[in-house]
Amino acid sequence: MKEKGILIVLSGPSGVGKGTVRKALFSEEELSLQYSISATTRKPREGEVHGVDYLFKERVEFEEMIKNDQLLEWAEYVGNYYGTPVEYVQKTLDEGKDVFLEIEVQGAMQVKKAFPEGLFIFLAPPSLSELRNRIVTRGTESEDLIHNRLTAAKEEIEMMDSYDYVVENDKVEHACDKIKAIVTAEHCKRSRVAPRYKKLLEVE
Ligand SMILES: Nc1ncnc2c1ncn2[C@@H]1O[C@H](COP(=O)(O)OP(=O)(O)OP(=O)(O)O)[C@@H](O)[C@H]1O
Numbered sequence: 001m002k003e004k005g006i007l008i009v010l011s012g013p014s015g016v017g018k019g020t021v022r023k024a025l026f027s028e029e030e031l032s033l034q035y036s037i038s039a040t041t042r043k044p045r046e047g048e049v050h051g052v053d054y055l056f057k058e059r060v061e062f063e064e065m066i067k068n069d070q071l072l073e074w075a076e077y078v079g080n081y082y083g084t085p086v087e088y089v090q091k092t093l094d095e096g097k098d099v100f101l102e103i104e105v106q107g108a109m110q111v112k113k114a115f116p117e118g119l120f121i122f123l124a125p126p127s128l129s130e131l132r133n134r135i136v137t138r139g140t141e142s143e144d145l146i147h148n149r150l151t152a153a154k155e156e157i158e159m160m161d162s163y164d165y166v167v168e169n170d171k172v173e174h175a176c177d178k179i180k181a182i183v184t185a186e187h188c189k190r191s192r193v194a195p196r197y198k199k200l201l202e203v204e
Pocket residue numbers: 012013014015016017018019020021134135137138169170171172
């Protein structure tokens with residue numbers, strides 16, 4: 001039977017740099033990660049593309065997905081729904097490929113229940129003032145939404161102990177190198193090489 005891929009979950013407060021670090025990680029060919037595109041009812045930001053950044057849905061469409069059990073997890077975050085389509089995740093893991101989810105904390109905790117064997121990484125900001133600075137500098141959110149996201153951030157940061165690893169995003173390259181090392185080590189830990197050696201020893 002084919003060895004399953006690893007389900008990698010990256011969480012962290014809005015603006016910490018999850019998307020930026022993810023893009024850096026995906027340029028690392030040796031990791032060969034598959035990105036799970038989330039569904040959301042949030043309106044697209046300038047430059048965001050349906051089917052690339054998100055599957056943009058109306059609320060009724062999203063609620064249909066919930067009703068039809070099409071989501072591995074979902075959460076309401078700062079007034080919008082976000083969720084992970086289950087079919088892609090299941091199919092890709094079964095093909096032996098690693099799947100990468102970039103999701104907030106409530107959803108990550110649901111995934112942990114369904115996939116305790118997943119690899120859970122929390123990306124932390126150097127400080128709350130730097131977090132605020134990053135959301136403001138990105139320029140995608142109104143002052144009200146920045147306030148709401150920072151309020152959610154404080155609750156999210158309190159949950160970081162529930163993750164397997166906490167990585168500080170001080171510099172993108174450093175955070176990326178650390179996550180790469182974590183994923184590589186996880187592969188070594190789960191490697192099928194070990195049973196192969198056991199078989200060799202039987203022959204001896
Ligand atoms: N290490 C870093 N140092 C300085 N700026 C950073 C760093 N990482 C990301 N940024 C910047 O911070 C802003 C937010 O980054 P990004 O959009 O990747 O965050 P996010 O965690 O994916 O946010 P969200 O959850 O809201 O989608 C961007 O302008 C990005 O360029």
